[in-house]
Amino acid sequence: MKQLLEQKGKSKAKKAADMEEIRVELRGTMGGKHHCLIDDDDDEEGDEDMHMYPADMYPDERDEYREAVPVRASKASEWNRDQVAGFMRGKRKIGMGIEPPSLYEIKSKYLETEYKDMEAYVNLQREKCETYRCTIMCDGWTRPTKLSIINFMVYSKGSTFFLKSVDVSDKIKDNKYIYGLLKDVIKEVGEAKVVQIVTNNGSAFVKAGKLLMKKYNMYWTPCVAHCIDLMFEDIDKRDSVAQLIGNDRKITNSIYNHGWLLTKMRQVCGGDIVRPGATRIATNYIALDSLLKKRVDLNKVFISNEWSSHKLSRTEVVHEVERLMFDHQYWEKVEKLVSIYEALYTVLRIVDSEVVLTMPFVYELIRLMKANLDRLKAKEWVKLIIADRWDRTLKHPLHAAGPGVGSNPELLQAVHDVFSKLDPNAEGLCNFGNEIKNGSC
Numbered sequence: 001m002k003q004l005l006e007q008k009g010k011s012k013a014k015k016a017a018d019m020e021e022i023r024v025e026l027r028g029t030m031g032g033k034h035h036c037l038i039d040d041d042d043d044e045e046g047d048e049d050m051h052m053y054p055a056d057m058y059p060d061e062r063d064e065y066r067e068a069v070p071v072r073a074s075k076a077s078e079w080n081r082d083q084v085a086g087f088m089r090g091k092r093k094i095g096m097g098i099e100p101p102s103l104y105e106i107k108s109k110y111l112e113t114e115y116k117d118m119e120a121y122v123n124l125q126r127e128k129c130e131t132y133r134c135t136i137m138c139d140g141w142t143r144p145t146k147l148s149i150i151n152f153m154v155y156s157k158g159s160t161f162f163l164k165s166v167d168v169s170d171k172i173k174d175n176k177y178i179y180g181l182l183k184d185v186i187k188e189v190g191e192a193k194v195v196q197i198v199t200n201n202g203s204a205f206v207k208a209g210k211l212l213m214k215k216y217n218m219y220w221t222p223c224v225a226h227c228i229d230l231m232f233e234d235i236d237k238r239d240s241v242a243q244l245i246g247n248d249r250k251i252t253n254s255i256y257n258h259g260w261l262l263t264k265m266r267q268v269c270g271g272d273i274v275r276p277g278a279t280r281i282a283t284n285y286i287a288l289d290s291l292l293k294k295r296v297d298l299n300k301v302f303i304s305n306e307w308s309s310h311k312l313s314r315t316e317v318v319h320e321v322e323r324l325m326f327d328h329q330y331w332e333k334v335e336k337l338v339s340i341y342e343a344l345y346t347v348l349r350i351v352d353s354e355v356v357l358t359m360p361f362v363y364e365l366i367r368l369m370k371a372n373l374d375r376l377k378a379k380e381w382v383k384l385i386i387a388d389r390w391d392r393t394l395k396h397p398l399h400a401a402g403p404g405v406g407s408n409p410e411l412l413q414a415v416h417d418v419f420s421k422l423d424p425n426a427e428g429l430c431n432f433g434n435e436i437k438n439g440s441c
Contacts, residue, residue, distance in 0.1 A: 121161070128156040129189065135196040136185055138205075140168075148173070152185050163189070175207035182208055186216065194218050200226050201393055217421060219398050224351040224362055227394045228344055232282055234385045235340075244334055245284050247324055248291055254321045258312055264301045269294045282348060285341035292334055299325055340382060343372040362399040366390055397421070 101110060128134070134156035142148045148171075152163040163185070171177055178199075186194050197212060199205040201222045209220030235241055252273050255261050266272065274283075274290035291298075301307055302322050312318050324330055347365045351358045358365075366386075373383060397417040 125154065125156060125159050125161045128159065129154065129193040132157040133193050133195045134189065135198060136163075136182075136189060136194055137198045138182070138185075138200075140200065140202075150181070154189060173204055175204045175211070178204045179208035179211050182212060183215075186212075186218075191216060196221060196398065198223055201230060206393070219396060219418075219421065221396050221398060222393050224358075224394065225348060227389055228348045228351070229282065231344055231385055231389050232285070232341070234389070235382060236284055238381065240333075241337060244330070244337055245288070247330065248284075248288050248334070251291065251321050251324055252287070254318055258318065260310065261301070261312060261318070264304075264306070265294075265298060268297045268300050270297075282341075282345055285338065285345050288334055288341070289338050292331070292338055295325070295331065302326070336376075339376050340373065340378050343369050343376065343378075344386075359399065362394075366394070 134154050137153045137155060137160075138150055139153070140148070140150040146169065147167070148169045150166045150168055152165070153160050154163050166181065168177075168181075182197060182199075186197075194216070196219045197209060198221055199209055206222065209222075212218065213220050236245065255265050255273065273294055274287050302325055307313050313322070347369050350365060351362065370383070370386060373386065397415075
């Protein structure tokens with residue numbers, strides 16, 4: 001009997017330890033059993049919502065708990081998809097009877113633990129900045145309610161952490177304000193730790209970035225992905241290109257506005273056509289490419305007996321779509337434009353990737369892009385758009401001073417400029433690149 005009791009005690013202790021381990025693993029779990037019943041203020045008729053409270057919750061905390069209930073309900077389904085797999089693994093490990101943490105435990109005990117874990121992580125990243133120095137990145141966005149936010153992140157040696165978010169809704173976001181904001185962030189991180197600042201290509205950010213480079217031994221560079229987006233935008237503004245995009249939208253809108261035509265298109269094409277969006281410029285390329293790939297199958301609809309006997313074939317708008325579908329000259333222009341877009345889009349996908357660091361390869365990627373445009377015999381105005389954005393905004397010594405410098409004098413000069421900018425007092429800098437500095441320091 002004594003042995004049985006000892007075994008039972010050990011089993012209960014192990015189960016309690018395992019349950020605590022699972023609770024830690026499942027932070028973010030919502031719901032669970034509660035032991036305290038209905039709020040004393042609820043009436044007997046049940047006109048108001050009834051709430052269940054954890055047994056250890058104080059009465060003055062119940063208002064906050066009630067306010068959290070709608071949020072809990074709205075996010076429950078999303079949470080369930082993310083957490084149910086882990087919960088079931090824990091349940092199989094321990095057995096029946098496990099009770100997940102309550103919302104009250106999450107917002108007090110586990111939230112505090114999570115905060116401490118995140119604080120330790122951020123402090124570790126700050127230590128990296130001491131050794132390897134860092135890049136400050138800012139990203140601005142505006143909600144439909146006109147709430148304007150600028151987020152600041154810090155990158156160092158393969159890791160990024162969120163620094164802070166600034167509400168600038170009531171500010172005039174000119175270059176003076178942006179300059180002051182960036183200067184404050186540099187001071188907060190530590191001037192000696194910052195190598196680079198990355199922003200978007202807005203005129204206020206460009207002017208502020210150039211002012212910062214005059215004041216500090218650091219580089220400002222624009223976002224490469226945003227620069228390529230702007231190349232897309234400049235190409236889209238060309239009248240001949242805008243006409244092709246307009247016809248693409250006419251075709252897709254006509255198909256999606258008529259149920260019969262949409263059904264037939266999905267049957268023969270095996271899916272939907274990607275429609276141009278209003279947010280990212282590259283969606284024009286994606287939409288044109290999608291329609292181009294489905295063109296042959298889509299033409300089967302317009303040569304079928306069902307189409308010729310359908311009343312839609314006699315309407316003026318859809319008749320115009322049918323004419324475009326068999327306009328070979330139009331599709332030759334679309335194919336040419338898509339091939340030019342693809343040269344840009346390939347680089348955009350690479351620099352927008354989160355898998356590897358791409359900054360050291362920007363110079364070479366742009367060179368390959370230009371070579372592809374030459375091979376495709378792109379028109380001169382396309383090359384001028386690329387060259388203008390590259391030379392005026394994107395081209396920086398940091399991009400040129402990457403791998404594969406070799407003996408290229410321009411790239412060697414870029415490496416020298418980077419070292420002299422970031423650490424002008426470095427020992428041996430005078431002897432670096434004498435072959436391109438005419439033997440003098």
